[in-house]
Amino acid sequence: MTNFAQYTVFCDFYQPAKETMRKYIFLSLAAALFSLGMQAQPRISFSETQHDFGQIMWRNPAQTIFRVRNTGNQPLEIKAVEPDCGCTLVSWDQTSIAPGAEGKIIAKYDAELLGHFYKGIAVLYQYRRESLLSQSCWPCGDAK
DSSP: HHHHHHHHHHHHHHHHHHHHHHHHHHHHHHHHHHHHHHSSSSSSEESOOOOOOEEEEEOOOEEEEEEEEOSSSSSHHHEEEOOOOOOOEEEESSBBBBOOEEEEEEEEEEEOSSSSSSEEEEEEEETEEEEEEEEEEEEEEEOO
C-alpha cells in the first residue's frame, strides 16, 4: 500500500508540471512563428541622414538628394515624406522600391529668413515613421 500511495502523490505532482510545460512549448512556438513573420518586411536605410548646406544665399533655394535603399526582403513603399515646415519642399519616388534597390528623396530648402536653421524630414513607410533626415544651413547675403 505504501508504494501505491507514493505513486499517486507523484502523479498528482507531475500533472501540473506537464500542463506548465505544454504552455511553455506553445508560447515558444508562437514566439518563433511571430518572429518569422517579422523578418519578412521591408527595411529602410539612408546613404546619409544629415546634410549641411553650409552658407546659402538668402531666397536662393538649395536642394539635396537623400538616397534610400530597401535592405529588407519585401517591397518598400514610401507613403509620405513630411518636412518640419513650409520652407522645405520634398518629392520622392512614388513607386515601390524592390528589395536591394534604391530610391531617392529630394529636399529643396528656400531660406525666407536670415539665421541658422536646422530642419527635419520625417519618412512614413509601410505604416512606420522614421525621423532621420535633417538638413541645416546658414543663409547669408542678398541674392542678386
